[in-house]
Amino acid sequence: AELRAPPDKIAIIGAGIGGTSAAYYLRQKFGKDVKIDLFEREEVGGRLATMMVQGQEYEAGGSVIHPLNLHMKRFVKDLGLSAVQASGGLLGIYNGETLVFEESNWFIINVIKLVWRYGFQSLRMHMWVEDVLDKFMSFRYWRPGSHHYTPAWVTEQDSILRGKTKQNKTCHMTRIYRYQSHDYAFSSVEKLLHALGGDDFLGMLNRTLLETLQKAGFSEKFLNEMIAPVMRVNYGQSTDINAFVGAVSLSCSDSGLWAVEGGNKLVCSGLLQASKSNLISGSVMYIEEKTKTKYTGNPTKMYEVVYQIGTETRSDFYDIVLVATPLNRKMSNITFLNFDPPIEEFHQYYQHIVTTLVKGELNTSIFSSRPIDKFGLNTVLTTDNSDLFINSIGIVPSVREKEDPEPSTDGTYVWKIFSQETLTKAQILKLFLSYDYAVKKPWLAYPHYKPPEKCPSIILHDRLYYLNGIECAASAMEMSAIAAHNAALLAYHRWNGHTDMIDQDGLYEKLKTEL
Numbered sequence: 001a002e003l004r005a006p007p008d009k010i011a012i013i014g015a016g017i018g019g020t021s022a023a024y025y026l027r028q029k030f031g032k033d034v035k036i037d038l039f040e041r042e043e044v045g046g047r048l049a050t051m052m053v054q055g056q057e058y059e060a061g062g063s064v065i066h067p068l069n070l071h072m073k074r075f076v077k078d079l080g081l082s083a084v085q086a087s088g089g090l091l092g093i094y095n096g097e098t099l100v101f102e103e104s105n106w107f108i109i110n111v112i113k114l115v116w117r118y119g120f121q122s123l124r125m126h127m128w129v130e131d132v133l134d135k136f137m138s139f140r141y142w143r144p145g146s147h148h149y150t151p152a153w154v155t156e157q158d159s160i161l162r163g164k165t166k167q168n169k170t171c172h173m174t175r176i177y178r179y180q181s182h183d184y185a186f187s188s189v190e191k192l193l194h195a196l197g198g199d200d201f202l203g204m205l206n207r208t209l210l211e212t213l214q215k216a217g218f219s220e221k222f223l224n225e226m227i228a229p230v231m232r233v234n235y236g237q238s239t240d241i242n243a244f245v246g247a248v249s250l251s252c253s254d255s256g257l258w259a260v261e262g263g264n265k266l267v268c269s270g271l272l273q274a275s276k277s278n279l280i281s282g283s284v285m286y287i288e289e290k291t292k293t294k295y296t297g298n299p300t301k302m303y304e305v306v307y308q309i310g311t312e313t314r315s316d317f318y319d320i321v322l323v324a325t326p327l328n329r330k331m332s333n334i335t336f337l338n339f340d341p342p343i344e345e346f347h348q349y350y351q352h353i354v355t356t357l358v359k360g361e362l363n364t365s366i367f368s369s370r371p372i373d374k375f376g377l378n379t380v381l382t383t384d385n386s387d388l389f390i391n392s393i394g395i396v397p398s399v400r401e402k403e404d405p406e407p408s409t410d411g412t413y414v415w416k417i418f419s420q421e422t423l424t425k426a427q428i429l430k431l432f433l434s435y436d437y438a439v440k441k442p443w444l445a446y447p448h449y450k451p452p453e454k455c456p457s458i459i460l461h462d463r464l465y466y467l468n469g470i471e472c473a474a475s476a477m478e479m480s481a482i483a484a485h486n487a488a489l490l491a492y493h494r495w496n497g498h499t500d501m502i503d504q505d506g507l508y509e510k511l512k513t514e515l
Protein backbone atom coordinates (compact mmCIF):
# COMPACT_ATOMS: atom_id res chain seq x y z
CA ALA A 1 0.00 0.00 0.00
CA GLU A 2 1.11 3.56 -0.69
CA LEU A 3 2.42 5.50 2.26
CA ARG A 4 1.65 9.07 3.13
CA ALA A 5 4.59 11.26 4.17
CA PRO A 6 5.33 10.46 7.82
CA PRO A 7 4.20 12.86 10.54
CA ASP A 8 6.67 15.56 11.58
CA LYS A 9 6.21 15.33 15.30
CA ILE A 10 4.73 12.88 17.78
CA ALA A 11 4.22 13.51 21.53
CA ILE A 12 4.07 10.78 24.13
CA ILE A 13 2.96 11.65 27.65
CA GLY A 14 4.51 9.47 30.33
CA ALA A 15 7.89 7.75 30.34
CA GLY A 16 6.93 4.53 32.12
CA ILE A 17 7.18 1.20 30.36
CA GLY A 18 4.09 2.09 28.26
CA GLY A 19 5.41 5.43 27.00
CA THR A 20 8.98 4.31 26.38
CA SER A 21 7.97 1.14 24.56
CA ALA A 22 5.54 3.21 22.48
CA ALA A 23 8.49 5.46 21.52
CA TYR A 24 10.45 2.36 20.50
CA TYR A 25 7.65 0.94 18.32
CA LEU A 26 6.71 4.34 16.82
CA ARG A 27 10.30 4.81 15.76
CA GLN A 28 10.27 1.35 14.14
CA LYS A 29 7.09 2.12 12.21
CA PHE A 30 7.48 5.77 11.24
CA GLY A 31 11.24 5.79 10.65
CA LYS A 32 14.14 7.98 11.62
CA ASP A 33 12.89 11.41 10.53
CA VAL A 34 9.93 11.76 12.87
CA LYS A 35 10.65 13.87 15.93
CA ILE A 36 9.37 12.09 19.05
CA ASP A 37 9.01 14.08 22.29
CA LEU A 38 8.45 12.11 25.47
CA PHE A 39 7.02 14.10 28.40
CA GLU A 40 7.72 12.96 31.95
CA ARG A 41 6.95 14.96 35.07
CA GLU A 42 8.67 12.67 37.55
CA GLU A 43 11.17 9.88 36.94
CA VAL A 44 11.69 7.85 33.77
CA GLY A 45 10.28 4.41 34.65
CA GLY A 46 7.05 5.59 36.35
CA ARG A 47 5.73 2.64 38.34
CA LEU A 48 9.03 0.83 37.70
CA ALA A 49 11.19 2.34 40.39
CA THR A 50 13.74 1.38 43.01
CA MET A 51 14.33 2.41 46.62
CA MET A 52 17.68 2.50 48.39
CA VAL A 53 18.39 0.54 51.56
CA GLN A 54 21.88 1.04 52.94
CA GLY A 55 23.49 1.64 49.58
CA GLN A 56 21.63 -1.09 47.67
CA GLU A 57 18.67 -0.66 45.30
CA TYR A 58 15.49 -2.72 45.61
CA GLU A 59 12.42 -2.86 43.37
CA ALA A 60 9.65 -0.72 44.88
CA GLY A 61 7.05 -1.00 42.11
CA GLY A 62 6.74 -3.49 39.22
CA SER A 63 9.17 -6.22 40.15
CA VAL A 64 8.51 -9.60 38.56
CA ILE A 65 8.14 -10.57 34.90
CA HIS A 66 6.53 -13.76 33.62
CA PRO A 67 8.60 -16.05 31.35
CA LEU A 68 5.94 -15.73 28.62
CA ASN A 69 6.14 -11.91 28.62
CA LEU A 70 7.90 -11.71 25.28
CA HIS A 71 7.94 -7.92 24.81
CA MET A 72 9.87 -7.53 28.05
CA LYS A 73 12.14 -10.42 27.08
CA ARG A 74 12.80 -8.85 23.70
CA PHE A 75 13.56 -5.41 25.17
CA VAL A 76 16.09 -6.88 27.58
CA LYS A 77 17.81 -8.70 24.72
CA ASP A 78 17.74 -5.76 22.28
CA LEU A 79 19.01 -3.34 24.91
CA GLY A 80 21.86 -5.62 26.02
CA LEU A 81 20.49 -5.93 29.56
CA SER A 82 20.51 -9.11 31.68
CA ALA A 83 17.76 -11.04 33.43
CA VAL A 84 17.95 -12.38 36.97
CA GLN A 85 15.76 -14.97 38.65
CA ALA A 86 13.01 -13.24 40.65
CA SER A 87 11.23 -15.93 42.57
CA GLY A 88 12.57 -18.13 45.26
CA GLY A 89 12.35 -19.12 48.86
CA LEU A 90 9.58 -20.76 50.76
CA LEU A 91 6.08 -19.36 51.08
CA GLY A 92 3.61 -19.46 53.95
CA ILE A 93 0.00 -18.36 54.26
CA TYR A 94 -1.18 -16.78 57.51
CA ASN A 95 -4.85 -16.53 58.49
CA GLY A 96 -4.51 -14.35 61.57
CA GLU A 97 -4.09 -17.32 63.90
CA THR A 98 -1.82 -19.77 62.22
CA LEU A 99 0.08 -20.63 59.06
CA VAL A 100 -2.53 -22.57 57.08
CA PHE A 101 0.04 -23.55 54.49
CA GLU A 102 3.82 -23.77 54.69
CA GLU A 103 5.89 -24.63 51.66
CA SER A 104 8.63 -27.20 52.03
CA ASN A 105 11.94 -27.54 50.20
CA TRP A 106 10.72 -30.88 48.92
CA PHE A 107 8.49 -30.83 45.86
CA ILE A 108 6.81 -34.09 46.78
CA ILE A 109 6.03 -32.88 50.32
CA ASN A 110 4.35 -29.82 48.84
CA VAL A 111 2.26 -31.97 46.52
CA ILE A 112 1.19 -34.16 49.45
CA LYS A 113 0.39 -31.14 51.66
CA LEU A 114 -1.67 -29.51 48.91
CA VAL A 115 -3.54 -32.67 47.99
CA TRP A 116 -4.18 -33.43 51.66
CA ARG A 117 -5.70 -30.02 52.37
CA TYR A 118 -7.32 -29.14 49.03
CA GLY A 119 -7.55 -32.32 46.96
CA PHE A 120 -6.45 -31.70 43.35
CA GLN A 121 -7.65 -28.08 43.29
CA SER A 122 -4.16 -26.66 43.14
CA LEU A 123 -3.37 -28.64 40.00
CA ARG A 124 -6.73 -27.69 38.46
CA MET A 125 -6.05 -24.04 39.26
CA HIS A 126 -2.71 -24.21 37.41
CA MET A 127 -4.48 -25.76 34.44
CA TRP A 128 -7.08 -22.99 34.41
CA VAL A 129 -4.38 -20.29 34.47
CA GLU A 130 -2.41 -22.06 31.78
CA ASP A 131 -5.48 -22.21 29.59
CA VAL A 132 -6.03 -18.45 29.87
CA LEU A 133 -2.36 -17.62 29.32
CA ASP A 134 -2.13 -19.96 26.37
CA LYS A 135 -5.01 -18.20 24.65
CA PHE A 136 -3.57 -14.81 25.46
CA MET A 137 0.04 -15.39 24.65
CA SER A 138 0.37 -18.53 22.59
CA PHE A 139 -1.02 -20.57 19.73
CA ARG A 140 -2.39 -23.21 21.98
CA TYR A 141 -1.04 -26.71 21.86
CA TRP A 142 -0.19 -26.46 18.24
CA ARG A 143 3.05 -28.12 17.32
CA PRO A 144 4.70 -26.66 14.20
CA GLY A 145 4.67 -29.12 11.32
CA SER A 146 2.54 -31.70 13.09
CA HIS A 147 -1.06 -30.38 12.79
CA HIS A 148 -1.47 -32.07 16.10
CA TYR A 149 -3.05 -30.68 19.22
CA THR A 150 -2.09 -31.74 22.73
CA PRO A 151 -4.73 -31.27 25.42
CA ALA A 152 -3.78 -29.01 28.34
CA TRP A 153 -3.83 -31.73 30.92
CA VAL A 154 -1.32 -33.80 28.96
CA THR A 155 1.28 -31.05 28.81
CA GLU A 156 0.58 -30.10 32.42
CA GLN A 157 0.90 -33.65 33.69
CA ASP A 158 3.91 -34.06 31.48
CA SER A 159 5.66 -31.04 32.93
CA ILE A 160 4.78 -32.04 36.48
CA LEU A 161 5.99 -35.59 35.98
CA ARG A 162 9.22 -34.47 34.38
CA GLY A 163 9.67 -31.54 36.75
CA LYS A 164 9.55 -29.18 33.80
CA THR A 165 7.99 -25.77 33.68
CA LYS A 166 5.51 -25.01 30.97
CA GLN A 167 7.86 -22.67 29.18
CA ASN A 168 9.96 -25.74 28.32
CA LYS A 169 7.12 -27.01 26.17
CA THR A 170 7.86 -27.34 22.50
CA CYS A 171 4.48 -26.09 21.35
CA HIS A 172 4.50 -22.39 22.12
CA MET A 173 3.76 -20.23 19.13
CA THR A 174 2.92 -16.83 20.42
CA ARG A 175 -0.56 -15.45 19.77
CA ILE A 176 -0.73 -11.74 20.68
CA TYR A 177 2.89 -11.40 19.61
CA ARG A 178 2.18 -13.13 16.35
CA TYR A 179 -0.69 -10.73 15.56
CA GLN A 180 1.51 -7.80 16.42
CA SER A 181 4.54 -9.06 14.50
CA HIS A 182 2.26 -9.26 11.44
CA ASP A 183 1.39 -5.61 12.18
CA TYR A 184 -2.29 -6.14 13.08
CA ALA A 185 -3.80 -3.55 15.40
CA PHE A 186 -7.01 -3.25 17.42
CA SER A 187 -9.07 -0.14 18.04
CA SER A 188 -10.28 -1.14 21.50
CA VAL A 189 -9.13 -3.28 24.41
CA GLU A 190 -12.29 -5.38 24.03
CA LYS A 191 -11.53 -6.08 20.35
CA LEU A 192 -7.96 -7.00 21.20
CA LEU A 193 -9.08 -9.42 23.90
CA HIS A 194 -11.82 -10.82 21.69
CA ALA A 195 -9.31 -11.55 18.92
CA LEU A 196 -7.23 -13.50 21.45
CA GLY A 197 -9.79 -15.45 23.37
CA GLY A 198 -13.22 -14.81 21.85
CA ASP A 199 -16.29 -14.23 24.02
CA ASP A 200 -14.68 -16.18 26.86
CA PHE A 201 -12.14 -13.43 27.45
CA LEU A 202 -14.71 -10.67 27.34
CA GLY A 203 -16.81 -12.68 29.77
CA MET A 204 -13.86 -12.77 32.14
CA LEU A 205 -13.88 -8.97 32.37
CA ASN A 206 -17.50 -9.06 33.46
CA ARG A 207 -17.28 -11.70 36.15
CA THR A 208 -15.41 -11.79 39.42
CA LEU A 209 -12.66 -14.32 39.94
CA LEU A 210 -14.71 -15.62 42.87
CA GLU A 211 -17.81 -16.33 40.74
CA THR A 212 -15.69 -17.89 37.99
CA LEU A 213 -13.79 -20.24 40.28
CA GLN A 214 -16.85 -21.09 42.37
CA LYS A 215 -18.65 -22.06 39.17
CA ALA A 216 -15.66 -24.21 38.21
CA GLY A 217 -16.10 -26.09 41.51
CA PHE A 218 -13.29 -24.68 43.65
CA SER A 219 -13.98 -24.88 47.38
CA GLU A 220 -14.41 -21.91 49.74
CA LYS A 221 -11.42 -23.11 51.72
CA PHE A 222 -9.16 -23.15 48.67
CA LEU A 223 -10.43 -19.75 47.49
CA ASN A 224 -9.91 -18.16 50.92
CA GLU A 225 -6.61 -19.76 51.78
CA MET A 226 -4.85 -20.01 48.44
CA ILE A 227 -6.39 -17.66 45.89
CA ALA A 228 -7.32 -14.59 47.97
CA PRO A 229 -3.79 -14.21 49.46
CA VAL A 230 -2.27 -14.17 45.95
CA MET A 231 -4.74 -11.45 44.89
CA ARG A 232 -3.88 -9.46 48.02
CA VAL A 233 -0.12 -9.50 47.37
CA ASN A 234 -0.41 -8.77 43.66
CA TYR A 235 -3.37 -6.43 43.32
CA GLY A 236 -4.18 -5.34 46.89
CA GLN A 237 -7.71 -6.74 46.54
CA SER A 238 -9.42 -10.05 47.07
CA THR A 239 -11.23 -12.47 44.75
CA ASP A 240 -13.68 -9.68 43.85
CA ILE A 241 -11.41 -8.63 40.95
CA ASN A 242 -12.24 -9.56 37.35
CA ALA A 243 -11.38 -13.11 36.32
CA PHE A 244 -8.89 -12.00 33.67
CA VAL A 245 -6.69 -10.03 36.06
CA GLY A 246 -7.21 -12.91 38.49
CA ALA A 247 -5.63 -15.31 36.01
CA VAL A 248 -2.76 -12.88 35.35
CA SER A 249 -2.21 -12.63 39.09
CA LEU A 250 -2.26 -16.40 39.58
CA SER A 251 0.33 -16.75 36.81
CA CYS A 252 2.76 -15.20 39.30
CA SER A 253 2.83 -18.59 41.01
CA ASP A 254 4.40 -20.12 37.88
CA SER A 255 8.08 -20.90 37.96
CA GLY A 256 10.64 -18.92 35.98
CA LEU A 257 9.65 -15.39 37.04
CA TRP A 258 12.47 -12.98 36.35
CA ALA A 259 13.56 -9.36 36.69
CA VAL A 260 16.07 -7.06 35.04
CA GLU A 261 19.52 -6.97 36.58
CA GLY A 262 20.12 -3.46 37.88
CA GLY A 263 16.38 -2.70 38.04
CA ASN A 264 13.39 -3.05 35.72
CA LYS A 265 13.37 0.71 35.12
CA LEU A 266 16.57 0.26 33.05
CA VAL A 267 14.30 -1.04 30.28
CA CYS A 268 12.55 2.36 30.18
CA SER A 269 15.74 4.42 30.02
CA GLY A 270 17.13 1.94 27.45
CA LEU A 271 14.04 2.21 25.22
CA LEU A 272 14.08 5.98 25.50
CA GLN A 273 17.66 6.05 24.27
CA ALA A 274 17.22 3.38 21.60
CA SER A 275 14.18 5.19 20.18
CA LYS A 276 16.18 8.42 19.88
CA SER A 277 13.33 10.32 21.46
CA ASN A 278 13.66 13.67 23.14
CA LEU A 279 12.85 13.62 26.87
CA ILE A 280 11.05 16.73 28.11
CA SER A 281 11.02 16.83 31.91
CA GLY A 282 7.76 18.66 32.29
CA SER A 283 4.16 18.17 33.32
CA VAL A 284 1.52 18.20 30.57
CA MET A 285 -1.51 20.28 31.53
CA TYR A 286 -3.61 20.66 28.36
CA ILE A 287 -4.01 19.11 24.96
CA GLU A 288 -5.91 21.27 22.51
CA GLU A 289 -6.76 20.68 18.88
CA LYS A 290 -5.87 23.65 16.67
CA THR A 291 -5.51 24.35 12.97
CA LYS A 292 -1.99 25.29 12.07
CA THR A 293 -0.44 26.27 8.77
CA LYS A 294 2.52 24.01 8.20
CA TYR A 295 5.65 24.91 6.20
CA THR A 296 3.93 23.36 3.14
CA GLY A 297 1.38 26.16 3.35
CA ASN A 298 -1.49 23.73 4.06
CA PRO A 299 -3.74 24.31 7.07
CA THR A 300 -3.44 21.16 9.17
CA LYS A 301 -5.18 20.02 12.32
CA MET A 302 -2.64 19.51 15.07
CA TYR A 303 -2.56 19.08 18.83
CA GLU A 304 -1.05 21.77 20.97
CA VAL A 305 0.48 20.22 24.07
CA VAL A 306 0.78 22.75 26.89
CA TYR A 307 3.20 21.81 29.64
CA GLN A 308 4.91 23.21 32.65
CA ILE A 309 8.59 23.06 33.55
CA GLY A 310 8.97 24.46 37.03
CA THR A 311 6.94 27.67 36.97
CA GLU A 312 7.34 28.18 33.24
CA THR A 313 4.54 27.25 30.83
CA ARG A 314 5.49 26.16 27.32
CA SER A 315 3.74 24.54 24.38
CA ASP A 316 4.42 22.77 21.13
CA PHE A 317 2.41 21.31 18.21
CA TYR A 318 2.16 17.65 17.27
CA ASP A 319 0.57 15.58 14.49
CA ILE A 320 -0.03 12.57 16.75
CA VAL A 321 -0.25 12.30 20.56
CA LEU A 322 -0.12 9.17 22.71
CA VAL A 323 -1.20 9.35 26.35
CA ALA A 324 0.73 6.73 28.32
CA THR A 325 -0.42 7.45 31.85
CA PRO A 326 -3.69 6.66 33.63
CA LEU A 327 -6.10 9.49 32.88
CA ASN A 328 -7.42 10.65 36.18
CA ARG A 329 -7.09 13.81 38.19
CA LYS A 330 -4.77 12.37 40.83
CA MET A 331 -2.35 10.63 38.47
CA SER A 332 -2.04 12.88 35.41
CA ASN A 333 -4.52 15.77 35.55
CA ILE A 334 -4.61 16.45 31.80
CA THR A 335 -7.40 18.61 30.37
CA PHE A 336 -8.60 18.30 26.77
CA LEU A 337 -9.69 21.47 25.04
CA ASN A 338 -11.81 21.84 21.91
CA PHE A 339 -12.93 18.23 21.94
CA ASP A 340 -14.45 15.67 24.31
CA PRO A 341 -12.58 12.38 24.42
CA PRO A 342 -14.92 9.41 24.79
CA ILE A 343 -13.93 8.61 28.34
CA GLU A 344 -16.84 8.74 30.70
CA GLU A 345 -14.94 8.13 33.85
CA PHE A 346 -12.03 10.43 34.41
CA HIS A 347 -11.84 9.55 38.05
CA GLN A 348 -11.17 5.86 37.61
CA TYR A 349 -10.19 4.79 41.08
CA TYR A 350 -6.67 3.43 41.49
CA GLN A 351 -5.78 1.25 44.45
CA HIS A 352 -3.67 2.87 47.17
CA ILE A 353 -0.82 0.54 48.13
CA VAL A 354 2.29 1.22 50.19
CA THR A 355 5.60 -0.56 49.63
CA THR A 356 7.77 -0.56 52.74
CA LEU A 357 11.31 -1.91 52.83
CA VAL A 358 12.71 -2.78 56.23
CA LYS A 359 16.16 -4.10 57.04
CA GLY A 360 15.70 -5.99 60.23
CA GLU A 361 15.08 -9.24 62.10
CA LEU A 362 11.54 -10.53 61.62
CA ASN A 363 9.44 -11.25 64.69
CA THR A 364 8.56 -14.74 63.50
CA SER A 365 6.48 -15.39 66.64
CA ILE A 366 3.64 -13.41 65.02
CA PHE A 367 3.24 -16.20 62.49
CA SER A 368 4.55 -19.35 64.12
CA SER A 369 5.48 -20.83 67.47
CA ARG A 370 8.58 -22.41 65.96
CA PRO A 371 11.96 -21.15 67.17
CA ILE A 372 13.20 -18.27 65.02
CA ASP A 373 16.03 -20.34 63.49
CA LYS A 374 13.51 -22.96 62.32
CA PHE A 375 11.09 -20.48 60.71
CA GLY A 376 12.51 -20.90 57.21
CA LEU A 377 9.88 -18.94 55.25
CA ASN A 378 10.92 -16.15 52.85
CA THR A 379 7.44 -14.86 52.17
CA VAL A 380 4.21 -14.75 54.16
CA LEU A 381 0.94 -13.93 52.43
CA THR A 382 -2.20 -13.17 54.42
CA THR A 383 -5.83 -14.18 54.05
CA ASP A 384 -8.64 -11.59 53.93
CA ASN A 385 -9.72 -12.29 57.50
CA SER A 386 -6.20 -12.27 58.97
CA ASP A 387 -6.85 -8.86 60.60
CA LEU A 388 -3.18 -8.10 60.17
CA PHE A 389 -2.28 -4.62 58.88
CA ILE A 390 -0.22 -6.02 55.99
CA ASN A 391 -1.07 -7.81 52.73
CA SER A 392 2.26 -9.59 52.51
CA ILE A 393 5.85 -9.62 53.69
CA GLY A 394 8.82 -11.18 51.95
CA ILE A 395 12.61 -11.15 51.78
CA VAL A 396 13.82 -9.40 48.64
CA PRO A 397 17.16 -9.43 46.87
CA SER A 398 18.72 -6.18 45.70
CA VAL A 399 18.47 -5.50 41.97
CA ARG A 400 22.12 -6.55 41.55
CA GLU A 401 21.81 -9.93 43.31
CA LYS A 402 21.62 -12.83 40.88
CA GLU A 403 20.36 -15.37 43.40
CA ASP A 404 18.23 -15.27 46.54
CA PRO A 405 19.89 -13.34 49.36
CA GLU A 406 22.64 -15.25 51.14
CA PRO A 407 21.72 -16.60 54.62
CA SER A 408 22.33 -13.75 56.99
CA THR A 409 24.72 -14.13 59.92
CA ASP A 410 22.88 -11.66 62.17
CA GLY A 411 19.32 -12.73 61.27
CA THR A 412 18.57 -9.48 59.41
CA TYR A 413 17.30 -9.31 55.84
CA VAL A 414 15.68 -6.68 53.67
CA TRP A 415 11.92 -7.37 53.79
CA LYS A 416 9.33 -5.92 51.42
CA ILE A 417 5.90 -5.28 52.89
CA PHE A 418 2.78 -4.41 50.95
CA SER A 419 0.05 -2.70 52.97
CA GLN A 420 -3.12 -0.74 52.28
CA GLU A 421 -2.00 2.08 54.56
CA THR A 422 1.32 3.58 55.60
CA LEU A 423 2.79 1.52 58.44
CA THR A 424 3.26 3.27 61.76
CA LYS A 425 6.45 2.89 63.75
CA ALA A 426 4.53 0.78 66.28
CA GLN A 427 3.40 -1.57 63.51
CA ILE A 428 6.96 -1.95 62.20
CA LEU A 429 8.12 -2.66 65.76
CA LYS A 430 5.45 -5.34 66.05
CA LEU A 431 6.70 -7.03 62.86
CA PHE A 432 10.41 -6.82 63.68
CA LEU A 433 12.42 -7.72 66.78
CA SER A 434 14.79 -4.97 65.72
CA TYR A 435 15.39 -3.00 62.56
CA ASP A 436 18.16 -0.81 61.17
CA TYR A 437 16.32 1.03 58.45
CA ALA A 438 12.86 1.50 56.93
CA VAL A 439 11.80 3.31 53.78
CA LYS A 440 8.38 3.56 52.19
CA LYS A 441 6.71 4.48 48.90
CA PRO A 442 2.99 5.01 48.51
CA TRP A 443 1.47 4.21 45.12
CA LEU A 444 -1.73 4.62 43.23
CA ALA A 445 -0.74 1.22 42.04
CA TYR A 446 -3.31 -0.31 39.68
CA PRO A 447 -7.03 0.08 39.02
CA HIS A 448 -9.44 -0.92 41.74
CA TYR A 449 -11.09 -3.82 39.91
CA LYS A 450 -14.85 -3.97 40.05
CA PRO A 451 -16.36 -6.16 37.33
CA PRO A 452 -18.16 -5.72 34.98
CA GLU A 453 -15.27 -3.65 33.58
CA LYS A 454 -15.75 -1.26 30.72
CA CYS A 455 -12.36 -0.43 29.27
CA PRO A 456 -11.72 3.17 28.21
CA SER A 457 -11.25 3.84 24.47
CA ILE A 458 -7.85 3.61 22.84
CA ILE A 459 -8.79 6.22 20.23
CA LEU A 460 -9.55 9.40 22.17
CA HIS A 461 -9.71 11.61 19.11
CA ASP A 462 -8.62 11.62 15.46
CA ARG A 463 -4.87 11.19 16.13
CA LEU A 464 -4.89 10.98 19.91
CA TYR A 465 -4.41 7.55 21.52
CA TYR A 466 -4.67 6.25 25.06
CA LEU A 467 -2.61 3.29 26.26
CA ASN A 468 -3.61 2.75 29.86
CA GLY A 469 -7.19 1.62 29.22
CA ILE A 470 -5.68 -1.87 29.02
CA GLU A 471 -5.09 -1.76 32.78
CA CYS A 472 -8.81 -2.28 33.32
CA ALA A 473 -8.29 -5.82 32.00
CA ALA A 474 -5.04 -6.30 33.96
CA SER A 475 -2.20 -4.04 35.01
CA ALA A 476 1.29 -5.41 34.42
CA MET A 477 4.45 -4.28 32.64
CA GLU A 478 3.77 -6.59 29.72
CA MET A 479 0.20 -5.32 29.38
CA SER A 480 1.53 -1.76 28.98
CA ALA A 481 4.05 -2.98 26.39
CA ILE A 482 1.31 -4.81 24.47
CA ALA A 483 -0.85 -1.66 24.56
CA ALA A 484 2.12 0.42 23.39
CA HIS A 485 2.85 -1.82 20.42
CA ASN A 486 -0.83 -1.85 19.54
CA ALA A 487 -1.13 1.96 19.77
CA ALA A 488 1.98 2.46 17.61
CA LEU A 489 0.56 0.11 14.95
CA LEU A 490 -2.88 1.71 15.19
CA ALA A 491 -1.46 5.23 14.83
CA TYR A 492 0.62 4.10 11.85
CA HIS A 493 -2.23 2.37 10.01
CA ARG A 494 -4.69 5.18 10.67
CA TRP A 495 -2.13 7.73 9.48
CA ASN A 496 -1.67 5.77 6.25
CA GLY A 497 -5.30 4.72 5.83
CA HIS A 498 -4.55 0.99 6.16
CA THR A 499 -7.96 0.03 7.50
CA ASP A 500 -7.43 -3.61 6.52
CA MET A 501 -4.81 -3.89 9.29
CA ILE A 502 -7.21 -2.83 12.04
CA ASP A 503 -9.75 -5.03 13.87
CA GLN A 504 -9.42 -7.99 11.49
CA ASP A 505 -11.57 -10.99 12.31
CA GLY A 506 -10.34 -14.55 12.04
CA LEU A 507 -6.65 -13.75 12.50
CA TYR A 508 -6.03 -17.00 14.34
CA GLU A 509 -7.05 -19.12 11.35
CA LYS A 510 -5.51 -16.74 8.84
CA LEU A 511 -2.07 -16.70 10.44
CA LYS A 512 -2.08 -20.42 11.20
CA THR A 513 -1.98 -21.21 7.49
CA GLU A 514 0.62 -18.54 6.82
CA LEU A 515 3.47 -20.28 8.66
Ligand SMILES: Cc1cc2nc3c(=O)[nH]c(=O)nc-3n(C[C@H](O)[C@H](O)[C@H](O)COP(=O)(O)OP(=O)(O)OC[C@H]3O[C@@H](n4cnc5c(N)ncnc54)[C@H](O)[C@@H]3O)c2cc1C
Pocket residue numbers: 013014015016017018019039040041042043044045046047048060061062063064065282283284285324325326331332333334353355443444445446468475476477478480
Ligand atom coordinates in the same frame (compact mmCIF):
# COMPACT_ATOMS: atom_id res chain seq x y z
C1 LIG B 1 3.76 -1.79 43.92
C2 LIG B 1 3.55 -2.30 42.52
C3 LIG B 1 3.96 -3.58 42.20
C4 LIG B 1 3.80 -4.04 40.91
N1 LIG B 1 4.29 -5.27 40.58
C5 LIG B 1 4.29 -5.67 39.30
C6 LIG B 1 4.98 -6.83 38.93
O1 LIG B 1 5.61 -7.48 39.76
N2 LIG B 1 4.95 -7.20 37.63
C7 LIG B 1 4.30 -6.47 36.68
O2 LIG B 1 4.32 -6.85 35.50
N3 LIG B 1 3.65 -5.33 37.01
C8 LIG B 1 3.65 -4.91 38.28
N4 LIG B 1 3.04 -3.75 38.62
C9 LIG B 1 2.28 -3.01 37.60
C10 LIG B 1 3.24 -2.25 36.67
O3 LIG B 1 4.24 -1.60 37.41
C11 LIG B 1 2.46 -1.23 35.85
O4 LIG B 1 1.38 -1.88 35.20
C12 LIG B 1 3.30 -0.58 34.78
O5 LIG B 1 4.56 -0.19 35.27
C13 LIG B 1 2.55 0.61 34.23
O6 LIG B 1 3.38 1.28 33.31
P1 LIG B 1 2.85 2.53 32.48
O7 LIG B 1 3.98 3.03 31.68
O8 LIG B 1 1.64 2.13 31.75
O9 LIG B 1 2.41 3.61 33.56
P2 LIG B 1 3.34 4.41 34.57
O10 LIG B 1 4.52 3.61 34.94
O11 LIG B 1 2.45 4.90 35.65
O12 LIG B 1 3.87 5.64 33.68
C14 LIG B 1 3.15 6.84 33.51
C15 LIG B 1 4.14 8.00 33.62
O13 LIG B 1 3.46 9.18 33.22
C16 LIG B 1 3.93 10.25 34.01
N5 LIG B 1 2.92 11.31 33.97
C17 LIG B 1 1.68 11.27 34.50
N6 LIG B 1 1.03 12.40 34.22
C18 LIG B 1 1.87 13.18 33.52
C19 LIG B 1 1.75 14.48 32.97
N7 LIG B 1 0.63 15.20 33.09
N8 LIG B 1 2.81 15.00 32.31
C20 LIG B 1 3.96 14.27 32.17
N9 LIG B 1 4.11 13.03 32.69
C21 LIG B 1 3.08 12.49 33.34
C22 LIG B 1 4.09 9.62 35.39
O14 LIG B 1 4.96 10.39 36.18
C23 LIG B 1 4.63 8.24 35.03
O15 LIG B 1 6.04 8.22 35.04
C24 LIG B 1 3.18 -3.23 39.92
C25 LIG B 1 2.77 -1.92 40.23
C26 LIG B 1 2.98 -1.46 41.53
C27 LIG B 1 2.61 -0.03 41.84
Ligand SMILES: CC(C)=CCC/C(C)=C/CC/C(C)=C/CSC[C@H](N)C(=O)O
Pocket residue numbers: 061062063064065066069133136233234235248249251252394416446475476478479
Ligand atom coordinates in the same frame (compact mmCIF):
# COMPACT_ATOMS: atom_id res chain seq x y z
C1 LIG C 1 0.59 -10.11 31.48
C2 LIG C 1 0.71 -11.51 31.89
C3 LIG C 1 -0.02 -12.51 31.16
C4 LIG C 1 1.46 -11.93 32.92
C5 LIG C 1 2.13 -11.04 33.88
C6 LIG C 1 2.17 -11.74 35.17
C7 LIG C 1 2.73 -10.83 36.22
C8 LIG C 1 4.17 -10.87 36.44
C9 LIG C 1 1.88 -10.06 36.92
C10 LIG C 1 2.34 -9.14 38.00
C11 LIG C 1 1.19 -8.67 38.73
C12 LIG C 1 1.49 -7.67 39.77
C13 LIG C 1 0.85 -6.34 39.70
C14 LIG C 1 2.23 -8.01 40.84
C15 LIG C 1 2.47 -7.09 41.98
S1 LIG C 1 3.38 -7.69 43.35
C16 LIG C 1 4.65 -8.59 42.61
C17 LIG C 1 5.54 -9.29 43.57
N1 LIG C 1 4.87 -10.27 44.31
C18 LIG C 1 6.32 -8.38 44.46
O1 LIG C 1 6.66 -8.86 45.55
O2 LIG C 1 6.65 -7.25 44.14
